[in-house]
Amino acid sequence: MQGTLLHRMDGTARRFVPFGVTLILMLFAMTPTYIPGLSHVTPMYALMAVYFWAIYRPDLLGYGATFSIGILEDLLAGTPLGSGALILLLCQRVVFHQQKFFNNKPFGIIWLAFALVAAGAALLRWICVGLVATSGFTPIGQMFTAYLMSVAMYPIIGWFLAKAHMKLLAQSE
Amino acid sequence: MRLPTGQISRFGTLKSLLQRFAYLSLIGLTGALMLIGKADTVLVERASDAVTDAVTPVLRVMSEPAAVVADFVNNLRELAAIREENAELRESNSRLLQWQSLAQKLESENKSLRGLSALVPEPNATFVTARVVADTGGAFAQSILITAGEQSGVHKGQVVLTGEGLVGRVMQAGLYSARVLLITDINSRIPVLVGEAGNRAILAGDNSLRPRLLFLSNKSAAAHGDKIVTSGDAEAFPPGIPIGQVSRVEEGGVEVEPFVVRDKIQHVRVADYGLSGILAQSPPALKAEAPKTEKVEK
Structure with missing residues (x-):
């Protein structure tokens, strides 16, 4: 009896892994790294995580979870409320829609597709923030650098996410 | 079937x-949230304060390893340069001793002159020191989160400094945390004085590393290396806080290199100069306070 309860609790905890990992990555993007020049061009870590889970475990990170992470990010970062959540939701939807395309594709293709999705996300967020914020559009160069950083960082973050995926989720099956 | x-x-x-x-x-x-955020900023600010208060302890723990690594790297760097630094310090110490004697002389002179002119002394500032736990940079907003809020006496509009100079001002203050708008943020506008001539201008951030000077009274007056300090206009900042120096002068504008290196900030001081400040209160609050000041004047 106790065994089954523990087993069930373990299963529930595992189901929260994608949400937890995405949340931690979102917070990680905000912690100071003390590396010169990096604070201005923080990569979009939350986007990477949402993209990853949308491909590999679409069942475990729903729209509601993505929305709440996006809203939390906006409230913490001081960016226009809703802009971060919108981008994450759109990214997730695009990947869900192209599930067949992503199926069993090599990493290079996944990375390339991320570069495309992230480009759309960054551009859309830039437009959203520019339209909503009272200060108007920020210089596009900053955003472009942040985008390049995101694409460059994806293999590293993707590797960590894949580790988390294999260790914590594959065991439960 | x-x-x-x-x-x-x-x-x-x-x-x-x-x-x-x-x-x-x-x-x-x-x-809808984007529209609400545009229409009702107070509501969003309150929500943001509550979330920031709740998440700050987590961010504090998460920022610890990076701070330890940064300290370690700094220690190594300092250790490597310890000899040169020692020689430099000796030299600067002897120079400073000369300045100290000059300052003492000036202080006594100042004291006697103040006595003559019956000058009302400026109120002393009170300081709160806080740790930086989040750098919510990215390309869209330049702000940091610190571990002191209303409970420690940090309020909206207060000035945030490090030993090098101005960091920014408190934009939102929760109970246990506060958000500091950096001078590089696109929303930051600071009245400043440029160079020894003291030309007035506005230092405007644009989310890049170097803010620019706007409305400079005399464009040719700004030269490379000119120091920028707060002017104290509009009572948002006290006069004379060092900000940075002119790094580039061109047709498009004048760029300023801030003294505070953002990537190195670990602790900041929040100063309360007792300034009313144009940003400390929202317009209705100012209106409500207007009769009170009249009363005092009467």
């Missing part, structure tokens, strides 16, 4: 319809 299959497919269709409906609702909600 057919009935259950039909039921399953019907259930599947219903589920996908529900999912689509939920998705569209959430997309609509993000749009």
